[in-house]
Amino acid sequence: MKRTTVSIILLLLLIGFAASSQDFFLLPHNFYVKKGDKLNLHLLSGNEFKPENEFQFATAKATKFMLYEGSKKTDLSKSGNSADSSLLTYTLQNSGLALFELVREDETESERNKFLRNLESEGLDKMAEDAKASSQQYFVEKYHRYVKTLIAVDKANGKDFDKPLGEDYEIIIQQNPYKAAYGDDVTAQVLFKGKPIKDAVVIQYVRTINGTIVPLKLITDSSGLVFFKLSREGVYMISSTHVEPSQDKKADYESWSATFTFAFSNTEDEPNTYREFGFGNKH
Numbered sequence: 001m002k003r004t005t006v007s008i009i010l011l012l013l014l015i016g017f018a019a020s021s022q023d024f025f026l027l028p029h030n031f032y033v034k035k036g037d038k039l040n041l042h043l044l045s046g047n048e049f050k051p052e053n054e055f056q057f058a059t060a061k062a063t064k065f066m067l068y069e070g071s072k073k074t075d076l077s078k079s080g081n082s083a084d085s086s087l088l089t090y091t092l093q094n095s096g097l098a099l100f101e102l103v104r105e106d107e108t109e110s111e112r113n114k115f116l117r118n119l120e121s122e123g124l125d126k127m128a129e130d131a132k133a134s135s136q137q138y139f140v141e142k143y144h145r146y147v148k149t150l151i152a153v154d155k156a157n158g159k160d161f162d163k164p165l166g167e168d169y170e171i172i173i174q175q176n177p178y179k180a181a182y183g184d185d186v187t188a189q190v191l192f193k194g195k196p197i198k199d200a201v202v203i204q205y206v207r208t209i210n211g212t213i214v215p216l217k218l219i220t221d222s223s224g225l226v227f228f229k230l231s232r233e234g235v236y237m238i239s240s241t242h243v244e245p246s247q248d249k250k251a252d253y254e255s256w257s258a259t260f261t262f263a264f265s266n267t268e269d270e271p272n273t274y275r276e277f278g279f280g281n282k283h
Contacts, residue, residue: 026149031263049205064103097158104145142251169256196224208234
């Protein structure tokens with residue numbers, strides 16, 4: 001039943017690709033899988049949790065691609081490409097929590113208004129105001145993307161998913177959402193070059209089965225922490241971006257962004273009414 005709800009969410013997410021945008025995020029075809037299952041993993045980009053592009057491994061520009069199962073680490077960059085549009089098709093061999101991570105680096109040139117909109121959509125109002133003061137019509141941005149997704153294989157047991165991976169910019173969640181109940185709190189921490197970053201803008205999205213996207217803007221405290229509740233069933237994404245003027249003369253700005261996706265389902269036993277997903281009392 002969890003398989004069905006999360007798969008329907010994915011189907012809704014995969015509709016209507018158009019143009020590139022700022023957020024990159026990993027999305028498995030199913031967040032609840034069994035040992036021995038083949039997992040299809042997607043790398044998507046889009047604004048406000050609305051996918052606009054999908055990338056195969058050949059176009060992902062990945063500098064690192066890893067699977068973490070507790071203390072076990074698997075380098076997925078040598079796993080071969082998926083035959084379809086997925087980033088990866090992988091047979092899961094261990095039970096428990098599995099954390100996928102991809103690091104992507106590139107640079108892009110954006111038209112002035114698009115660049116300003118991207119800054120504003122990430123809540124970077126001060127940086128947007130500074131950019132508006134410039135007469136430039138195009139901005140070159142050097143970016144670093146750190147994307148994670150957490151899934152449950154058979155059981156939601158596992159550890160080390162809440163440990164830093166040593167990236168320049170990353171989001172860590174401190175509770176296991178697959179063992180949580182409706183209304184439980186989740187604490188997320190944002191680290192920049194290994195240290196908690198204060199006053200970072202964090203956008204927490206949840207996308208329900210009927211396609212409703214609910215965003216919540218948060219600001220990190222002095223320990224780099226933000227707090228939110230699991231208030232709806234669906235797919236969650238935590239997103240944060242840090243932008244600075246570039247020290248590289250070939251670029252105007254340098255950005256570091258991180259996303260973390262996972263699913264939350266409040267009901268363990270069938271039947272499930274799907275009421276929250278807009279299907280009334282259908283089972």
